Amino acid sequence: MDFVNGLYQCEAYGGGLLEINDESEDQWLYFHFKIRGFQRGVWLGVVDAYNDRVFRAISTQKEPNYVKWHAGEPNNYGNRENCTMTWVPRNSWHDSDCFRQEQVVCKR
Numbered sequence: 521m522d523f524v525n526g527l528y529q530c531e532a533y534g535g536g537l538l539e540i541n542d543e544s545e546d547q548w549l550y551f552h553f554k555i556r557g558f559q560r561g562v563w564l565g566v567v568d569a570y571n572d573r574v575f576r577a578i579s580t581q582k583e584p585n586y587v588k589w590h591a592g593e594p595n596n597y598g599n600r601e602n603c604t605m606t607w608v609p610r611n612s613w614h615d616s617d618c619f620r621q622e623q624v625v626c627k628r
């Protein structure tokens with residue numbers, strides 16, 4: 521599912537897209553991604569809404585306290601990467617094209 525459809529889906533459940541707030545939550549999620557067979561990306565509720573490379577959490581509109589960018593990310597590849605996913609194989613974050621089809625996890 522692309523980013524915005526994932527966001528709408530989560531809001532329909534009364535929540536929002538996954539946000540990861542600290543290292544222990546990150547480890548808990550990674551464990552669950554592995555046992556549930558997640559392979560590619562999982563969208564996070566962290567966006568570069570103005571494409572100025574300032575990523576904010578949707579829930580707070582503030583820069584998140586905890587981030588886990590992969591080395592060299594966010595790189596705004598092609599000047600069109602304004603959404604964030606955690607890439608399960610490396611357990612680290614990438615800015616990414618919002619129209620990619622990735623996995624969705626909701627949080628509330």
Ligand SMILES: [Ca+2]
Pocket residue numbers: 568571572573596599600601602615
């Ligand atoms: Ca961007």
Ligand SMILES: [Ca+2]
Pocket residue numbers: 593594595596597601614615616
């Ligand atoms: Ca990127």
